[in-house]
Amino acid sequence: MMLRSIKSLATSPSSHILRRGYASEAVPDRKVAVLGAAGGIGQPLALLMKLNPLVSSLALYDIANTPGVAADVGHINTRSEVSGYSGEAELGKALEGADVVIIPAGVPRKPGMTRDDLFNINAGIVKGLCQAIAKYCPHVSIEILLKQVCLYATALVNMISNPVNSTVPIAAEVLKKAGKYDEKRLFGVTTLDVVRAKTFYAGKAKVPVAEVNVPVVGGHAGITILPLFSQATPKANLSDAEITALTKRTQDGGTEVVEAKAGKGSATLSMAYAGAIFADACLKGLNGAPDVVECSYVQSTITELPFFASKVPRCFAPLSDVALVRLGKNGVEEVLGLGPLSDYEKEGLEKLKPELQSSIEKGIKFANQ
Ligand SMILES: NC(=O)C1=CN([C@@H]2O[C@H](COP(=O)(O)OP(=O)(O)OC[C@H]3O[C@@H](n4cnc5c(N)ncnc54)[C@H](O)[C@@H]3O)[C@@H](O)[C@H]2O)C=CC1
Ligand SMILES: O=C([O-])CC(=O)C(=O)O
16 A cells, blocks of 8 residues: 555656655655754664654754764664764754654753753744744645645644644744644644553553554643543453553553653653654655554644544655645644543543643744744
């Protein structure tokens, strides 16, 4: 299926995206930029993206220490060419031509802190990086019959920096201000919540973890993380008490790691894994693979909240100057609904709304001041 869609790309007017060098692999060239690449998440994420055969160019950016990481990762004998960029003067080069920009830049929690306690430092970092994305990642649109049609769009932005519940709205506002916002291209990475929910569920239900699916919706902090174990597969007969315990453990998964690391930061390795899964899904979507579905915190109308994590099927047309109709047809086609919720989940949904709403408002206010 994948090969078929790649072949159709090769014969389409946008075949120039099959660039030199890897014709035998028949995979389009894709540039991935990691901002914050020298950090605890950034380094293993750089490694995992270097192992991804869908990546042809890997740009590693940080305010310092990137040359060493780039030299190290660059020696691995996989497809992508690696380049390191250090300091703000080099940010533009890191971003130019990127298809996917992953942002794990910013400070992590220490024991006793909430994700929101990171807002004061990380909000400014994210704002600056998104201003650069607006500036250096191409975006051209034209008006046809009173409809704005996208020719080039910004890269897909995968926001990892916390508090995600606020940093995604900040990114949206910054991109809007610059006239570069496309709600189909901005994602809060909540994959780690799904990864945890799968692991904990498999352990409790005694089912093979590789077969487990659990949607996790809402946001990415405490009670705003709402795993839907009533929809988990394979089905298992878990008691209400077991479901409550699993829900709580998933919601507190980040804190569990922060406490175990005792002052040395938060989840890095499992986050790098989760970030790599999500970026891979974005690349597959961009390359035209069908039925790519992940949970992500995106602009949404499935509840009254403007941003909400839910299942998002992504089936992007490739970004190119002639993909006018296809982009119109194949953006994020829809944000999937929540499906049937148990009473416990319905209650959790109502409880999370005020906190999520206030984190969204906080982000919007910050970006506009
Ligand atoms: N979405 C999620 O599920 C998760 C999010 N996180 C968040 O990811 C962020 C990063 O965590 P770690 O990698 O553990 O932190 P870290 O401190 O190890 O690394 C952060 C990196 O960001 C860099 N940085 C700071 N300002 C920058 C800027 N303006 N431009 C580019 N790079 C910049 C730093 O130099 C550092 O290398 C934190 O905010 C953390 O809370 C962590 C785990 C899970
Ligand atoms: O808990 C934290 O601070 C980091 C994070 O978002 C997670 O591990 O889910």
